[in-house]
Amino acid sequence: MTTLPATPLRIGLVGTGPWARNTQAPALAAHPGVALSGVWGRRPEAANALAAAHSTTAYTGEDGIDELFAASDAIAFAVPPDIQAPLAARAAATGRHLLLDKPVATTVAGAREVARAAEESGVASVVFCTLRFAAETSAWIAEQAALEGWFTARAEWIGALFAPGTTSEYAASPWRREKGGLWDVGPHVLSVLIPVLGDVTHLTAARGPSDTTHLILRHTSGASSTVTLALGAPVGAVGTEIELKGEQGVATLPRWGDAVGSFRAAVDALIHSVRTGEPHPCDVRFGLRLTELLAEAERQAGV
Known part of the structure; x- marks a missing residue:
């Protein structure tokens, strides 16, 4: 697994919605071990506003996502799961560590692709399930x-x-x-x-x-x-x-306490995995297992 020197981990944020605004961006911007390397959003006005609020760079568009990846060591995701999955696989393929939101995807194929990309690239991953980190x-x-x-x-x-x-x-x-x-x-x-x-x-x-x-x-x-x-x-x-x-x-x-504190602990877990090479129990493989179980439940329930 790729390791980094003991300097702040550059983490880019994908997403500008309520979860990104209320939890992820504040936690990343205030974390002493993190440099918030930028915010990517589909809507330029939302990306600009969130980036300005945390003194970082706004990215948008297809070129912007690649630019954010290039400026980052890791990527945090705050987008719907089936948008997250292909972007996360793409980020992993470029060697970026992953801080994923739950669920990783709502299809087994989507979650499996992220897990495969992370394994092949040897990147660290953490899936943010609030109760595992509060x-x-x-x-x-x-x-x-x-x-x-x-x-x-x-x-x-x-x-x-x-x-x-x-x-x-x-x-x-x-x-x-x-x-x-x-x-x-x-x-x-x-x-x-x-x-x-x-x-x-x-x-x-x-x-x-x-x-x-x-x-x-x-x-x-x-x-x-x-x-x-x-x-x-x-x-x-x-x-x-x-x-x-x-x-x-x-x-x-x-x-349990506030979501910002819980997400900060998930960031700590990702940093630890990056520094040590030790996988976290709540990594992308666990995220894949959750998707498998939920997909089977959905099938049985006829949702």
């Missing part, structure tokens, strides 16, 4: 993974992003409206369950009201889990909870 929840996951005897788990991530009158700017996201909670919050839940209970050996999926998807999972540890995912629930139904039960008793996922 200080409170990452520590809890590690603690539970170190224990044995888990019997079952229950996970619910129920949101009202599409409820009438919502004011969230993320509600305007076309890919979230098309793919629903399964693809948007499903990666978060799986990124908690798999490190603790093991990979999924059997999956059953069914559709509920609105975009709700129910999963029943069997894991390599022998434990089972049930999962409910939704973004289109009524406001009164909203809640997120992950609970483990087993020989150790009951363990409940703690609340």
